[in-house]
Amino acid sequence: MNPKVSIIMATYNRAHFIVETLLSIQKQTFVDWECLIIDDGGTDNTEEVIAVILEQDNRFQFHKRPDTYVKGLPGCRNYGIDLAHGDYIIFFDDDDIPHPQNLELCLLELEHPSISFCRYIRDVFFEDFHYAFDYSKTYTSFYIDKSDIEKMLNNQLQFNSCSVMWKASCFEKNRFVETLMYAEEWELYSRIVSSGCRGISINKTLFYGRKHPQSNTGEYYLNNPVRRESYAEAILLVVQNLKEKQLLTYSLKRYFIAFSIDFEEYHLCEDILNILELSIFEKLKWQLFYAVLPFRLRLYKMRKVINKRF
Structure with a gap:
């Protein structure tokens, strides 16, 4: 049977972080998912350190980006989209921590046929992560459509790459621009929303991004x-x-x-x-x-x- 959610994770030389991320995915309260790990030609021992997880949990798959996709994060994600079997797609980074209810709460919001994506709050952390989650299911929300495109683009309404779950149909005619090495999700997500896709934003933190100088954002700044x-x-x-x-x-x-x-x-x-x-x-x-x-x-x-x- 096809999984309901496809988690797409590009990775590059993150052997020192990726195991903690994969373990946090295993703790999701919603269990019907696949996690497609797309290696971008890394030279460290990532495949070795995750070998036990791959062997024990077949929901995880390890793939190496073929040369038909451009090297970089957008190419890896496009390859993952083409491999995905889920009705829903979400992008996780290889050094971050998703909230255990991430998939569950997004799917509850996406049950409505007119909603194409679910945005949520993303917090950041430095060094060690402190596992103290809020499991409340009470939160406020608001809808997002193309009338909000200006707020998306000037970052009043931030759309981080790992802060949205999408219906797979959003990617039928949309892909990441593979020549972009920064702001690729900002460009793609605004393109999807400007095409008429309507979504919901929930005011609950469901993802925690690790901050360090080697990240794309760190390099930009x-x-x-x-x-x-x-x-x-x-x-x-x-x-x-x-x-x-x-x-x-x-x-x-x-x-x-x-x-x-x-x-x-x-x-x-x-x-x-x-x-x-x-x-x-x-x-x-x-x-x-x-x-x-x-x-x-x-x-x-x-x-x-x-x-x-x-």
Whole structure:
């Protein structure tokens, strides 16, 4: 029989973390799942340290990413999606800890036919994880649809890769862009929601992300050029998608053009304006906005300092 949930886990040289993650998956209160572990060509002893778990629990499967998928997290996840047998798909990282009720509570919300995904709260931890879970099933919730796309993109409504369970149908026409090495889930998830998929968000922490400098996010904030260039590429893909779907509002244009100041080395602002195909007057207006913005930001910071002093 096919499992109801497919857990997709990309891994790369995480032998020192992955066993704890797999053991936490085994403690899920919902038991009808498969966990597809996709190795991205790691050189450590990951396969060796998880061998006992693979032998004892056939819900876990270990696969090596074939060369037909691009090396990296998006390629591994796409391979996992193509292997998955479940009606629902969820992505777990190889160094994090899911709450024992993660699958159970998401599935309860996804029973409604009009709901395509369930988002939940993701907390973070450093070093050792303290196992003290809240098993309450009482929480508030709200619905999410394409009217919330702006909040998704400016991170008012964060969509972390491991904070959503999806109906498998969401991936029938959608895949990760395999050239992206950062912000790949931000780009894909906004594309899915902008296509009309409706979901629910529950106010309960169901996942715990381990923070360390070797993570993709850690590398981005250390100004890794590969991660930064990927983010710039993801922004262009998002702008193009929203333009095609006529969802690119004035405030979103303003947000992305302002944000592109941090990516000046990639000429991101100019690329965004080219995608927008504006009139000469409109393009000059946004170029002026971009040119003046650094001075406005410095003035704003000076005012904040002055207000604090007085």
